[in-house]
Amino acid sequence: DTVVRNKAVALRDAEERLLAVAQAILGDYLAAAARYLASEIARIHLENFNHTSDLPGQDGMADSSPFMSAFSAAVQSVRVHHLNSLPKGDPTVVACCDQLQARVLSLFARHVVLVRPVNALGRMRLANELAQFELSVEPLALSENTKLARLGGPYTELRALRQLLFVEAPSDADQATSVEALASQIRGLGHSLRASTIWLSVFADAPPELRSPYDFVSVPRGSSPEQAYCDQVDAVEQSLSSETVQRGSPSGLAAGPGDGLAYLQVGTKLAESPVVKTHVLGQVSAALDKYMQLLSGASQGAGAYCLQYHLLRALEDL
Numbered sequence: 048d049t050v051v052r053n054k055a056v057a058l059r060d061a062e063e064r065l066l067a068v069a070q071a072i073l074g075d076y077l078a079a080a081a082r083y084l085a086s087e088i089a090r091i092h093l094e095n096f097n098h099t100s101d102l103p104g105q106d107g108m109a110d111s112s113p114f115m116s117a118f119s120a121a122v123q124s125v126r127v128h129h130l131n132s133l134p135k136g137d138p139t140v141v142a143c144c145d146q147l148q149a150r151v152l153s154l155f156a157r158h159v160v161l162v163r164p165v166n167a168l169g170r171m172r173l174a175n176e177l178a179q180f181e182l183s184v185e186p187l188a189l190s191e192n193t194k195l196a197r198l199g200g201p202y203t204e205l206r207a208l209r210q211l212l213f214v215e216a217p218s219d220a221d222q223a224t225s226v227e228a229l230a231s232q233i234r235g236l237g238h239s240l241r242a243s244t245i246w247l248s249v250f251a252d253a254p255p256e257l258r259s260p261y262d263f264v265s266v267p268r269g270s271s272p273e274q275a276y277c278d279q280v281d282a283v284e285q286s287l288s289s290e291t292v293q294r295g296s297p298s299g300l301a302a303g304p305g306d307g308l309a310y311l312q313v314g315t316k317l318a319e320s321p322v323v324k325t326h327v328l329g330q331v332s333a334a335l336d337k338y339m340q341l342l343s344g345a346s347q348g349a350g351a352y353c354l355q356y357h358l359l360r361a362l363e364d365l
Contacts, residue, residue, distance in 0.1 A: 070139055074307030077147045080125050081311060085154050087121040089274040090114050091176070096162055096169030100299060104236040115176055116264040119183040126186040133189065135169040141190045145198065150189040152201035153314035154277070155180055156208055156241075160248040161261060170212045177209055207239035211248060229354075230361035241319050243280070243327040249355045249362075250334075257338040257355060260330040284313045284323045311314045328363060335359055 091114050112120070133140045159173060185193055195202040214232045216225035233245055250259045261276030270278075285306065335356045342351040 053278070066139070067103050070143070071308065073133075073140065073143050074273050074311060076129075076307065077143055078307035078310040080129060081147055081150045081154070082123065084118070084121055084194060085277070086274070088151070088154050088158050089271055089277075090117060091162060092271060092273050093190055094162075094172075096172055096301075097164040097166050098168050098172075111179055112172070112176060115179045115183065118180075122183055122186050123192075130187070130189060135189050136201045143308075143311070144187060144189040146308075146315070148184055148195075149198045149201045149315045150311045150313065151184055151187065152195070152198065152205055156201070156204050157242060157247075157277055157314065158273060159208055160211075160241075160244050160251070161259065161276070163251050163253070163259065164255070165251045173212055174209050177205060181205070185316060198315075201315050202246065203239045204241060207236050208244075209235055211240065211245070215289060222354070222357075226357045226361055229358055233362060237365055239317070241314070241317055243319060245330055245362060245365060246331045246359060249358050253355045254338075254353075256341065257353065258334055260327075260334050263330070263334065280323065281313050283326050284320065285309050287322060289322050324365075331359060332363070 094112055096277050130144060133144070135141070159177070162169075163171065165173065179194060184195070190197070195205070211233065214229060214236075216228040220228060237245065247260070250257065259272075259276075261272040264272060264275045264279055266272050266275045335353065339351065339353055339356055342353060345351075
């Protein structure tokens with residue numbers, strides 16, 4: 048009996064190690080797909096969301112923008128050439144593909160709040176892009192339940208983004224009242240959005256002289272400022288996610304030699320770590336401080352006012 052028990056334990060250990068290696072390989076494989084889709088998502092910044100005239104289509108809205116058409120094609124390519132070759136009934140495979148889909152949702156949310164400049168019509172277009180996006184990412188699911196709501200936080204944030212797009216102060220409000228009204232509405236959405244998502248959104252309709260945090264990052268060849276910035280924030284969070292994966296992922300995905308599993312988990316939790324929040328808030332604050340210094344110098348300290356600066360101060364404790 049002792050020999051049999053020892054062999055059973057040895058077999059279970061071997062099975063667990065084999066599963067860990069298989070998950071790590073699959074994680075790296077799907078992380079490559081996520082990075083490919085991330086590069087497609089970054090193309091949203093090539094679109095113009097500051098139009099002064101209506102676009103062709105019903106109510107001024109095009110059915111599908113060139114960006115969304117290209118992204119949908121990229122998702123279909125991933126599905127046909129990669130996901131369709133995976134065993135659809137395997138729980139590990141299904142879980143990893145769900146993580147891929149969640150990661151893509153979080154990437155899109157991050158890029159949406161980095162889009163600028165955005166006017167009233169541009170906000171309507173972005174809302175339309177959000178609706179189209181939900182349909183476009185459905186093929187990434189291998190589970191029988193393809194509803195995005197099963198993904199939790201990333202889907203909750205995607206939905207809340209639509210409301211965030213249309214937050215506005217009363218037209219007749221003074222400066223202080225405008226900040227208070229905006230902050231109150233945004234705080235009402237705080238449980239459904241990452242703090243970094245809210246902080247980065249304040250730049251959308253800011254004056255062009257107010258530079259975004261991504262304007263201060265080093266941009267690798269072949270990338271864009273927005274993509275380079277997202278990669279930088281991801282790297283901060285991934286270093287934390289890697290530690291979680293090494294201890295055993297809370298989603299049930301085992302650790303392995305690659306970093307794919309950690310990458311797929313980045314940005315998929317609404318409650319961000321203090322390290323990530325400090326990093327993003329520091330960059331946002333630095334950009335706003337630079338602008339306030341510029342504004343104060345130009346006006347010699349008289350009448351210098353920036354709504355975005357005061358709004359961030361009202362929201363920095365999220």
